[in-house]
Amino acid sequence: MPWTELEEIASKISDLNKWREIFSFQGLEISSTTHQQRRVSAGDGAPGAGEPVGPQPPAPHPHSAIPKPLLLSPDTGGRPISLEMAMGLRKLLFGNVFNLFSSEWAKAYFRFREPYSDLAYALEAEKGGTRAILMAVQAHIIKYLLFVRNTEYTHLERLCRISRQEQGEALAVALADTLWAAGGGVRAVICLVTTDIHVMPSGDYKADNFTERIQLFEFSEKAAAQEFIFDHINCFKGEGSHGVILFLYSLLFSRTLERVQEDLDCTATPLLKFRFGNITCTQAVLSLLLTGRASPHELDGGQEPGPGGRGIEAWRRRGPVGYLHWGRSQAEQQVCPRLRTPQLPIWLCSITGRHGVLFGTDSLLLSDWKTERVFHLYFYNGQQEQTKTAHLTIDTHSHHWEEDQSEDPSSPGKRHPSVEMAIRTKWAGATVSWNGTDPFF
Incomplete structure (x- = not known):
């Protein structure tokens, strides 16, 4: 075979491998693979923590790495979402089972600014309803970086002198802290997306091709939940991951759908509301993010609560x-x-x-x-x-x-x-x- 033909074949094979990597990044596996990960504590800072094990294609640039697939293999563990659970989520969030998240929500994920910069600690948030969730998590990220993490840096340097891996560690801690509080300090549930569809649409349920793929992982120790999130951090901060919705689902299941409904005083008021064409968070969602309880009055x-009332100490x-x-x-x-x-x-x-x-x-x-x-x-x-x-x-x-306090400050x-x-x-x-x-x- 002429050498030029061999070169052409090699070039086509190379192009095929590039497309394979692209599809794998988007979670569209060409072939079914077993999801493997290295279980590293989110606080040990070991080089390469959270990266796939086994032979990997060479990175095109020393500062980039091929992320884990955003869709997990169904044999990773956990339990699949049921139709009843999916409908319960919809009713709590929207008040019915027919409404779906907007494209703004579907695209939202936990995206950091550049590492080792003035805003290395900072999440980027679009203008819209997801910003409330992103900024609530941002508050917990700042808490960890400023007051929890051991580092030689002081004051604002603690927020600026962080690497991309340390950004992932801070996000894992912030998500785990919030989920653990929602679980009453005894449990956390983490929702990830698999390649398999677990729920088939019915006359009473409109599919979104995302919720139906959810797999739930429950933990009775916060450290284990934090480690699991860090191992799968690209499922929350990778483009196309639906990371904000995944976290919101995890928050509700950590609290349990039944207790969230009790927090709402058994009213039919949904957790999200439509406002000027946007889907925004209610006070109950902010309460759940900050206190672990979805009370609209929290x-x-x-x-x-009155003397002896439920939850007065909390x-x-x-x-x-x-x-x-x-x-x-x-x-x-x-x-x-x-x-x-x-x-x-x-x-x-x-x-x-x-x-x-x-x-x-x-x-x-x-x-x-x-x-x-x-x-x-x-x-x-x-x-x-x-x-x-x-x-x-x-x-x-x-x-x-x-200022005259009797005068309207907006005058x-x-x-x-x-x-x-x-x-x-x-x-x-x-x-x-x-x-x-x-x-x-």
Whole structure:
């Protein structure tokens, strides 16, 4: 055979292998393979943690690697979702079994900014309903990187000097912490997607070709759940993974669908709502993310259980991450004190319907009143346009903020940046300096 023909055949084989890798990356396996993984603790930082074992095609660039398939083999373990479970999910989320997630939700996953950058710690969030979930997880990522992880770095360096692997570790810890809290500190359920379809559509159920492939993995130890998530981290932070929906499903199954319904006071109010063409999260979802309970009243200050009431101790308990809320309507209820004053200076902020994270680097900020005279906070809103963490200086004793409290803050000439208004729901009358940054949000 002429040498030129041999070269042509070799070129075609090479092209075929490239297409095979592309299809494998998207989860469309050309042949059925057994999903294998190296079980490495999310905290040991071992090189190559979470990578497939066995011979692998050479990476085209030293800084890239072929991720695990986003669709698992059905023999990985766990138990398949049932039609009853799939319908229960739909009813809790949408109030019926016919509505489906929008393309915005289907495309959403946990995507980090560039490692070793000013925003290496930060998740990127599109404008829309998924941002609330992404920013709630972002708060837990910051908690781990600033106050839990052992590192030589201090203050903001702890957030900036992290690698791509450390981003995955932080995400695994944040997801595991949230699921464990939803499971009452005794269980966590992790949902992943398999190649097989477990639920066939019926007259009462409209398939989405995603939920029907769910496999559930239950853990009775948080460390094991965290390790499992880290081993399969590309199933949450890989493009095309449906990572945000997977996490939301995991959250609901960790709590159990029955207990979520009890949290909602057995009402038929869905967890998600349609607003101006978008699917957005209700207060109950935010409550589940922050407190482990899907109570629509968990975040406000006027629903404390009476003496001997169910869950009064949990209601009064301060969590590691707090919540601040501000809108331009004066009629909105105040956030409960325990969420305005969490254990650590990290708050998920809901500001005029948009979400971001406000945080400080001093773990003692909320435990010593003397530190709350003049202090520093930082703000991140998840938007691609934000290229640097906003640095705010808060002064609670300057008395320069003079505003007629009887006048609507949204009236002409009286508007202040919304972030500042949210901060003042915690520190009334405080002045806020943006340190040279143009105020936004």
